[in-house]
Amino acid sequence: ETGVTQTPRHLVMGMTNKKSLKCEQHLGHNAMYWYKQSAKKPLELMFVYNFKEQTENNSVPSRFSPECPNSSHLFLHLHTLQPEDSALYLCASSQDHYEQYFGPGTRLTVT
Amino acid sequence: GQNIDQPTEMTATEGAIVQINCTYQTSGFNGLFWYQQHAGEAPTFLSYNVLDGLEEKGRFSSFLSRSKGYSYLLLKELQMKDSASYLCAVIDSNYQLIWGAGTKLIIKP
Numbered sequence: 001e002t003g004v005t006q007t008p009r010h011l012v013m014g015m016t017n018k019k020s021l022k023c024e025q026h027l028g029h030n031a032m033y034w035y036k037q038s039a040k041k042p043l044e045l046m047f048v049y050n051f052k053e054q055t056e057n058n059s060v061p062s063r064f065s066p067e068c069p070n071s072s073h074l075f076l077h078l079h080t081l082q083p084e085d086s087a088l089y090l091c092a093s094s095q096d097h098y099e100q101y102f103g104p105g106t107r108l109t110v111t
Numbered sequence: 112g113q114n115i116d117q118p119t120e121m122t123a124t125e126g127a128i129v130q131i132n133c134t135y136q137t138s139g140f141n142g143l144f145w146y147q148q149h150a151g152e153a154p155t156f157l158s159y160n161v162l163d164g165l166e167e168k169g170r171f172s173s174f175l176s177r178s179k180g181y182s183y184l185l186l187k188e189l190q191m192k193d194s195a196s197y198l199c200a201v202i203d204s205n206y207q208l209i210w211g212a213g214t215k216l217i218i219k220p
Contacts, residue, residue, distance in 0.1 A: 004153075042115070043154075043198070043210040090153060097206040099144070102153035 003027065006091050006103035013081065014111055021076040021106050023091030030095060032074045034066060037088040037105070049074065081110045113137045115211035117199050122217045123189055131184045131197050131214045139204020145173050145184045146198040148213065154198055157184070186216075194218045 004025045013019050025032060034046040046060045049068040063085075065077040074091055086109050092100040116134045123129040135143070142161040146154035160166055160175035160182060172185040184197055196213040203209055 040119070040212060042212045043200075045208065045210075097141070097202060097208075099156050099159060100208065102155070104153050 004103035025093035029093040133199035141202040
């Protein structure tokens with residue numbers, strides 16, 4: 001596979017469930033990102049990892065928990081989410097701070 | 112605070128030219144990106160400007176004026192497939208990418 005992949009593409013979960021989103025990049029980049037995209041709002045940066053180290057956490061609620069086991073893989077663990085967390089979750093990667101390559105996203109619905 | 116402003120929506124005719132503006136107020140500047148995002152898909156890179164002036168790439172061109180905090184994306188010979196959202200993003204002094212809300216471009220035959 002090439003580029004940035006994300007699984008699952010669609011996820012419906014209840015507020016008491018625990019689930020994880022997965023992202024993998026095949027580009028040899030050293031930085032990976034999680035974004036939340038809600039309708040008609042700017043992309044919201046959630047987490048940034050450089051060389052597996054978390055460098056940004058933009059006041060994201062603790063019900064979102066990132067994990068970066070190596071520079072190619074990124075996870076977002078979800079638990080006790082709220083309906084307002086329903087959105088498109090995008091993963092991206094870049095070499096240093098330049099052009100970001102995005103995955104196709106996971107459409108999350110919290111019921 | 113940091114802010115990126117773009118029109119919410121624009122409409123243009125197939126074959127015509129459209130200019131999408133972006134103004135920004137950020138703490139420092141290390142470059143500006145334009146991305147295209149089709150409905151239900153991931154954003155894809157269009158252009159990067161760090162110096163003042165016009166960058167041309169086929170039917171798409173991007174302009175930057177750092178003194179005015181202003182950029183535009185120019186799309187020529189519009190095609191129906193150009194219907195998408197166009198996102199402006201600025202790298203600030205901390206190398207954080209600040210995103211605009213995007214401009215939805217509707218192309219009519």
